[in-house]
Amino acid sequence: MDAVDHIPVTVLTGFLGSGKTTVLNHLLRQPEMGGVVAIINEFGEVALDHLLVESSEDRLALLDNGCICCSVREDLIETLDDLAARRAAGTIPPFHRVLVETTGLADPVPVLHTLMTAPDIVGRYRIDGVVATVDAVNGAHTLHAHAEAVRQVAVADRLLVTKTDLVSGDTLARLEARLVAINPVAALSQVSNGIVDPARVLDAGLFDPAARSADVVRWFETAARAAVEPHHHAHDCEGTRCDHPVHHAHDSDVQSFSLVIDEPIHGEAFARWLDYVAALKGEDLLRFKAIVNVAEQPDAPLVVHGVQHVFHPPISLAGWPSEDRRSRLVFIVRGIPREIIETTLCKFAAVSRTAIQRPAA
Numbered sequence: 357m358d359a360v361d362h363i364p365v366t367v368l369t370g371f372l373g374s375g376k377t378t379v380l381n382h383l384l385r386q387p388e389m390g391g392v393v394a395i396i397n398e399f400g401e402v403a404l405d406h407l408l409v410e411s412s413e414d415r416l417a418l419l420d421n422g423c424i425c426c427s428v429r430e431d432l433i434e435t436l437d438d439l440a441a442r443r444a445a446g447t448i449p450p451f452h453r454v455l456v457e458t459t460g461l462a463d464p465v466p467v468l469h470t471l472m473t474a475p476d477i478v479g480r481y482r483i484d485g486v487v488a489t490v491d492a493v494n495g496a497h498t499l500h501a502h503a504e505a506v507r508q509v510a511v512a513d514r515l516l517v518t519k520t521d522l523v524s525g526d527t528l529a530r531l532e533a534r535l536v537a538i539n540p541v542a543a544l545s546q547v548s549n550g551i552v553d554p555a556r557v558l559d560a561g562l563f564d565p566a567a568r569s570a571d572v573v574r575w576f577e578t579a580a581r582a583a584v585e586p587h588h589h590a591h592d593c594e595g596t597r598c599d600h601p602v603h604h605a606h607d608s609d610v611q612s613f614s615l616v617i618d619e620p621i622h623g624e625a626f627a628r629w630l631d632y633v634a635a636l637k638g639e640d641l642l643r644f645k646a647i648v649n650v651a652e653q654p655d656a657p658l659v660v661h662g663v664q665h666v667f668h669p670p671i672s673l674a675g676w677p678s679e680d681r682r683s684r685l686v687f688i689v690r691g692i693p694r695e696i697i698e699t700t701l702c703k704f705a706a707v708s709r710t711a712i713q714r715p716a717a
């Protein structure tokens with residue numbers, strides 16, 4: 357197969373809540389995106405994004421309960437392999453591009469290295485660009501606090517600065533200067549509510565780490581070494597942040613958990629609880645997403661997104677996206693015990709303890 361026959365893969369990355377799914381949703385609604393399959397990777401044990409992406413089932417694949425930069429990397433290979441086989445056999449509609457949305461905590465380097473080297477992948481697919489979203493509200497703080505966010509920016513071909521409607525021109529200018537310092541070669545666009553021309557995202561050309569900063573070159577060298585050298589936990593990087601992709605672990609103080617609530621929740625009480633949690637723990641609430649069965653409007657579930665201290669205005673859906681009408685709350689936190697969340701939910705949102713289920717991790 358000639359390289360031009362390989363199916364292009366666009367990798368969409370960006371820190372937690374920075375607007376990846378919003379961009380993806382907009383892109384998938386564009387006529388020229390008809391032949392695209394999206395693979396969505398979610399971190400928690402309860403996946404919500406795929407319910408909120410408007411796409412037919414044969415255009416969407418879900419990799420849940422793990423992150424493609426570490427625990428479910430093999431699943432990405434299998435999914436791509438399976439898609440190519442079904443495409444060749446004609447058992448799914450033909451597709452001409454794949455878009456992979458990583459989790460917000462993903463280190464993109466091992467993901468890209470896998471796509472560039474896995475034997476089952478290289479004969480059929482080629483990376484056609486890395487797109488990273490950066491949240492204009494939280495971006496500066498996130499780049500300071502999370503090494504994954506810096507890597508996402510550093511490897512990108514295209515940078516989409518999102519939520520530009522929520523910040524001043526000065527804040528935006530400072531953030532953009534920081535992004536250019538990390539990655540001077542990426543094309544930078546400002547995006548509001550996911551609205552971006554597909555041409556600004558697709559067809560970035562073959563990914564070449566050697567043309568990047570010295571840091572990026574080093575990260576890929578480390579990834580290449582990891583692929584040939586078995587790496588064990590006896591390694592002295594244990595307990596520290598390690599460059600080694602096989603050894604890669606997300607910040608050990610970042611945890612994810614989900615709650616499923618099997619009774620309707622009163623809207624006002626839920627809003628009170630959200631205010632309380634945001635005020636008390638906003639900084640450590642890296643990500644909150646929920647689909648909520650609101651007692652006052654049982655046929656129109658509420659979708660709520662929180663990103664650090666920012667809670668976006670909740671959106672009422674026209675109907676339930678599946679048969680499951682239980683409320684599902686996903687938390688990615690730094691050091692907030694699940695118990696505090698459950699206790700405050702019972703107290704402020706008047707949820708009964710017996711209605712709270714903890715899905716198995």
Ligand SMILES: Nc1nc2c(ncn2[C@@H]2O[C@H](COP(=O)(O)OP(=O)(O)OP(=O)(O)O)[C@@H](O)[C@H]2O)c(=O)[nH]1
Pocket residue numbers: 370371372373374375376377378379405459460461489518519520521522547548549550643660661663668
């Ligand atoms: N005001 C405003 N809100 C936005 C914009 N882009 C995204 N959002 C909101 O930000 C929240 C998070 O957006 P998502 O698209 O879910 O972010 P994500 O990067 O996919 O999140 P994770 O998958 O959890 O990492 C949602 O409430 C979006 O509606 C924007 O440009 N402006």
